[in-house]
Amino acid sequence: MISIVANHWQDLLYGLGQTLLCSILALFFSLIIGSLFAIFEVVPNKFLRIIARVYIEIFRNIPLLVITMFFYVVVPMFFVKVNGFTAGTIGLTIYTSAFIAETVRSGIQSVDPGQMEGARANGMTFSQAMRYVVLPQAFKIVIPPLGNQFINLVKNSSVLAFVAGFDLMYQGNTIASTTFDTLNSYFVVGILYLVITMPLSYYMRYLEKRLD
């Protein structure tokens, strides 16, 4: 194990960086897209609600790998060439945004409807009430589940290994196949994943307890 770290620490560090970069980019974009669709689901407009429902149901029920491979294999055939990292990040963003939309929607719906009514009664428009009264409260509720989504995102980013995204999993595989020491290579990779996900998951558990 030590020899693997000693000989390949640069590759591992690069992989760790790519995994983190991909996860953070995907989190950022899927938060925006997810919140947008979550709001679509609660606005009093049937058309937007249907769009949001369809988007969420489709991308929650298709494997991440299929979405990612679609961007890696199909999109370059018809549009632009996409490298593995970009394809993986786009796939992750779309997949995670569907889950985030569900999380945020349930957060919005768990805010007491009286808040919206009160804000409207005080003369705010729907979007003002949403933006200044409901959403801030909803986000507080959904922080722990969103944190768990981020942990899932980090784990799911291993899908980049399928599309040569040079992430941690990909580097680990390369090391495993060059050193033939598969067991220890995967141990090292596992520890590196845990370094990211474990503290996050304990922190989220702590936040959950504090909110209760």
Place this chain on the structure above:
Amino acid sequence: MQNFINAYSWVNIHYLLEGLWITLEVSAVSIVFSYILGAILGLIRYINVKYLSAIVGFVIDLIRNLPLLLIIFFTYFGLPNIGIRLNPIWSSILAMTIFESAMLAEIIRSGIGAVDPGQMEGARANGLTYWQAMWHIVLPQAQKKMIPTIVSQFISLIKDTSLATIIVLPDLMYHAQIIYGQNSNYILPMFVALAVMYFVVCYMLSILSHYLEKRLA
């Protein structure tokens, strides 16, 4: 359009369905194994055996925080290093079981915790032993609450099975790759077929899960 008509020949569709069958088979076997293992682990976590529960809890946390893909690689490429050789199907099942039983253990633990403690007290007061009360009173109620969650775990398991294509598990994803590998005109049709097949299976299950949630609540 012609590509689509050619791609969806009976032979290809049949081949895809064969893959879908493997996907479902591997997921179903894994969910059964993980349910059994997860129930044992969840129970150990719940009843708080000294040391043992803490260790089990830590291992569950470790596994839950690892990517499934890593566990799949580990069971297929890692285990032969210590003399355990499994074929792709069994190493996928092993990997899924390890991963999913950790997930289910947490679900089962919180499911048992959600049963009103009065049920246990009432059963004990009526003369049942702890394990009798657990087995006949608490667990059946906990199970009822957990079934929708377990169905949604099954959905994510079906989706995650696609990751095992990397160790040449002949599942739906892999069969589609073989078909479009032979003819690049079939790439788009195959992706559409993949999306539709996975969607239909998973969406039906998620409707089932919603239905059960309403029925059992």
